[in-house]
Amino acid sequence: MTTTEAVPNVSRQIRWLDFLAAFRAWLFLGILLVTFEIWAHAEYNSTFFLNPFNVKSIAIFTVTPLLLGLGQTFVIISGGIDLSVGFTMGLSAVVTAHVFNWGTQFGSPVLSLVLAVLTGLGIAVVPGVINGMLIADLRVPPFIGTLGMYGVARGVAFLLARGTTVPVQNALIGAIGNGEIAGFPNLVLLTVAILAMMHYILSQTRYGQHIYAIGGNVNAALRAGINVRNDTVVLYILSSLTAGCAGILYTAKFSAGAAQAGEPVLLDSIAAVVIGGASLFGGSGTVIGTVIGALIIAVIQYGLVFVNVEPFWQFVAVGVVIIISVLVDQIQKQVGKDGANG
Amino acid sequence: MKRWISIFAALAALGLVVPSIIDVASAADKKYTVALIPGLTTDAFYITMHKGADAAAKVLGVTLVFQGAADFNPVTQVPVLNAIIGRKPDAILIAPTDKVQLVEPLKKAVDAGIPVLTVDTFIGDGHYQTGSGDADFPLSYIASDNILGGQIAARALAKAIGDKGKVYVSNVKPGISTTDQREQGFKDEMKKHPNISVLETQFNDDDANKAASQFQSVYARNPDLTGVFGANLFSAMGAANGVKQGGMNGKVKVVAFDAPTSIVGEIKSGNVDIAIAQHPAEIGYFGVVAAYAHLTGQSVPTLIGTGFTVIDKSNIDDPNVKRFIYSD
Secondary structure (H helix, E strand, C coil), X not given: CCCCCCCCCCCHHHHHHHHHHHHHHHHHHHHHHHHHHHHHHHHHCCCCCCCHHHHHHHHHHHHHHHHHHHHHHHHHHCCCCCXXXXXXXXXXXXXXXXXXHHHHHHCCHHHHHHHHHHHHHHHHXXXXXXXXXXXXXXXXXXXHHHHHHHHXXXXXXXXXXXXXXXXXXXXXXXXHHHCEECCEEHHHHHHHHHHHHHHHHHHXXXXXXXXXXXXXXXXXXXHCCCCHHHHHHHHHHHHHHHHHHHHHHHHHHHCEECCCCCHHHHHHHHHHHHHCCCCCCCCCCCHHHHHHHHHHHHHHHHHHHHCCCCCCHHHHHHHHHHHHHHHHHHHHHHHHHHHHHC | CHHHHHHHHHHHHHCCCHHXXXXXXXXXXXXXXXXXXXXXXXXXXXXXXXXXXHHHHHHHCCEEEECCCCCCCHHHHHHHHHHHHHHCCCEEEECCCCCCCCHHHHHHHHHCCCCEEEECCCCCCCCCCCCCCCCCCCCCEEEECHHHHHHHHHHHHHHHCCCCEXXXXXXXXXXXXXXXXXXXXXXXXXXXXXXXXXXXXEECCCCHXXXXXXXXXXXXXXXXXXXXXXXXXXXXXXHHHHHHHCCCECCEEEEEECCECHHHHHHHCCCCCEEEEECHHHHHHHHHHHHHHHHCCCCCCCEEEECEXXXXXXXXXXXXXXXXXXXX
């Protein structure tokens, strides 16, 4: 944070930049929605954002990158990175599908659902624990440790799936995955619940404060008596757990588990965290920011299809948004520092 | 190549090349090793191809080696190929992951005296032993005709939607020989149906979630959409989910290319209307047979085309159709 309040004679410009930096993600989202709205009117004389079908579709589309990005937000705030989440998601999806099929022999679909969800979450904890111990105890750099786990989770997931998708032979899971309550898709409701929990942990608990402290300055955190080792292990478990949730919801949505389910989403999920305002150097970021970041990516990808732009522009657009986000952050820090010094 | 074999055989018969006499004498009980390198190992299509190859290998007494990379990418496939060349099998069956980038690496196999046949995908233009170009050296290309597959998909979809309305292709990404050809065949065939307009293709990077979202966006723009052609497994799975989520079952018809086990449930529940099954086991079987034929001095056709089966609700329980579902 800059010291705008503490220094009385800072220029207006800095205050303006502060505002821009703090709300840049919201601003982007707003600009995007307005742009697509105007575009849709100009091109097809129809609304984009006021069409509830579009809103619902974008909300559902956001679920996977958001859940992968959620745990990632915690990890990135602590100054780490978790590259294994994509395949942890796939592993969880495959295991959930298998256990669900196996559980149907007991005759109760609800029982097999409970078993499947618990096993899906349980299996997701494993890569998290190993990641955490590699990084906290053995001092392996997060990038390398989780890259190793990326490979292990990938291999195990494909082995369990025997290289193919694992269909679930039961209508219950599909009904949950594609059903709605009062017009709200179940997947979105479940994601909002997980979101609220993670937001609470990060912003309201002592543990949340510890993560910011570790990411800000790990030595200071140690001197302050924070159990950095345990907190780090818990971090990577949280990251794996949200990826596991993404995997379970994938299986529910498609009535099938696939090992490669999360692979194409990994980079989008990291982009969502960064666009949402987290710094890859640690110390800053919020859950709400990541939500906005994930929505921005989803709106771009959905909107460009809607206004019928050639598909490859999607990559360009997401790339430009990432670059601008980071630029705004850098300029704000630079100017803030100069202003405070002068 | 063939001429050399006959010259060698002639020399051997004359007793002029002593070591080869022993070779020829033991040819009947020589156990050949054939290597099968799939486009990727983690795919029901290639796993089923492996089964077909295995069946042929058992009948012919051939040892089959199955090794490949985990993703469809020349960067990971070439090292596997090199390792296989190092093992010196008697023949290589490969699904090349790039039309151009695999040409030089496969030449090394031929230089090492190992005959090459390609399955499913091809190098160059797929026309072999023509004496033109530098990629005509494989002996044979054994595959389904993917352009034809796309045409069959288009015909089936046109029929299902009463020959009118808007449709689009949900595809992986450009540059893959097989999925490009399916799209091409589909679009070519649709030109013969003037009341059907084909919208812009959507590329989903093999992400079912993205394919589902793209479907919904295209549908939101085009409420008169009547059909989608999913050019591979995840494209079709995503489009089918988009239809289901929007409650458009029956209103928008989904044609899926490929038939993994999950397709059975999708067709029965009405999420997918039609599946075009290739015959990967047939590709594997005839790949091994062609390699064996060549190794035992027979000539081999340069192109072996395998068939398709159109699966829908009406025939999915028919055992003659069911056997074309890719098993795991």
